[in-house]
Amino acid sequence: MGSPREARGTRKAGPPNARIGPHGRQRSGWHLAGHLQPESTICLVPLASSSNSVPQKWRRPVRQRSRLVRRSGPAHSRVEFAHPSEQEFARFLDYYRIRWQYEPVSFPVAWEGARVAEMFTPDFYLPEHDLYIELTTMKQSLVTPKNRKLRLVRELYPELNVRLLYRRDYQQLLAKAGYGALEVQHLRKEDIGQILISPVELESRIRALARKISREYRGQSIVLVGVLKGVTFFLADLARQIKVPFVIDYIDLQRFAGAQPQDRVRIVRDMDYPIAGRHVLLVEDIINTGFTIDYVVSELRRRAPESLEVVTLLDRPLRRLVNVPIKYVGFQIPNDYVVGYGLDYRELYRNLPFICTLRASVYDLPAAQT
Numbered sequence: 001m002g003s004p005r006e007a008r009g010t011r012k013a014g015p016p017n018a019r020i021g022p023h024g025r026q027r028s029g030w031h032l033a034g035h036l037q038p039e040s041t042i043c044l045v046p047l048a049s050s051s052n053s054v055p056q057k058w059r060r061p062v063r064q065r066s067r068l069v070r071r072s073g074p075a076h077s078r079v080e081f082a083h084p085s086e087q088e089f090a091r092f093l094d095y096y097r098i099r100w101q102y103e104p105v106s107f108p109v110a111w112e113g114a115r116v117a118e119m120f121t122p123d124f125y126l127p128e129h130d131l132y133i134e135l136t137t138m139k140q141s142l143v144t145p146k147n148r149k150l151r152l153v154r155e156l157y158p159e160l161n162v163r164l165l166y167r168r169d170y171q172q173l174l175a176k177a178g179y180g181a182l183e184v185q186h187l188r189k190e191d192i193g194q195i196l197i198s199p200v201e202l203e204s205r206i207r208a209l210a211r212k213i214s215r216e217y218r219g220q221s222i223v224l225v226g227v228l229k230g231v232t233f234f235l236a237d238l239a240r241q242i243k244v245p246f247v248i249d250y251i252d253l254q255r256f257a258g259a260q261p262q263d264r265v266r267i268v269r270d271m272d273y274p275i276a277g278r279h280v281l282l283v284e285d286i287i288n289t290g291f292t293i294d295y296v297v298s299e300l301r302r303r304a305p306e307s308l309e310v311v312t313l314l315d316r317p318l319r320r321l322v323n324v325p326i327k328y329v330g331f332q333i334p335n336d337y338v339v340g341y342g343l344d345y346r347e348l349y350r351n352l353p354f355i356c357t358l359r360a361s362v363y364d365l366p367a368a369q370t
Contacts, residue, residue: 097198193357210241230285233342290322
């Protein structure tokens with residue numbers, strides 16, 4: 001399914017069985033760049049025998065021109081694909097928020113003298129996983145030649161992470177991207193509205209927050225105080241990445257609907273660890289109006305900590321009614337109700353490895369996170 005391109009100022013030539021795409025491009029996964037006479041011979045490098053004889057300077061990947069055709073809309077609708085299955089795969093990647101690039105680079109695989117005669121252009125590159133993807137069908141007439149070509153590419157470029165992908169392999173790719181097989185197989189897809197934050201994005205951002213916290217508290221110890229129970233996953237992953245000494249404690253809150261703002265929240269499970277004179281980091285899953293976190297901060301300040309800062313995974317500043325200082329923010333999100341990664345709707349969906357919205361049909365009554 002790869003789509004070869006000509007080098008500038010050369011003409012196209014190709015294997016007799018090469019398919020031609022809708023825009024006149026070869027669809028064999030190979031790229032001919034030499035200006036060949038009819039009697040010319042393309043010298044393929046034999047596997048495992050003389051690939052080391054190819055000078056390293058000849059094995060320079062060639063960056064391809066952008067295939068962007070429009071600047072608005074979903075990513076999979078902005079690129080000119082050579083085959084409908086490629087756009088389908090891009091739509092699949094977009095849904096799961098897996099970053100991708102379409103045919104960004106070609107790899108020389110055959111030379112005529114010192115000139116590049118053929119190139120291999122993988123369909124997709126997934127930068128978060130440093131993985132090149134070449135799509136294929138189940139037709140054996142296509143699979144066998146592609147496997148042979150991939151063996152040649154791997155021989156010439158042993159550091160290259162490239163994979164031939166069948167549609168049946170999509171679930172394995174999701175597992176590599178952090179979407180556990182259990183969740184993907186058993187979650188009803190019609191429940192999910194939109195994935196807002198992918199597992200990879202969560203992991204990267206939490207690692208960055210932990211680095212910043214470790215740097216700013218260098219030489220000190222801290223007390224991590226989690227607000228149960230949506231914070232469980234976030235606090236665990238954050239703590240694993242923090243490099244300064246710390247202890248972990250929790251508080252649990254009870255909320256009273258209909259009461260005055262100052263009476264809506266009470267601590268029902270208090271901390272075990274004294275925080276007087278300590279550096280405290282209050283860890284929240286999501287902050288909306290600010291009433292809850294304002295109450296907790298006020299209660300903890302009465303216990304005379306040396307310092308008290310707030311870190312939250314998610315923040316909705318547009319819903320803020322109380323001005324509370326938040327030093328560390330993972331993501332700002334819109335006003336939609338979200339679940340996953342510890343956040344729930346009626347105690348469900350906490351175990352999703354991503355953060356998403358739910359379709360309106362899931363809710364019996366509108367619910368609001370506080």
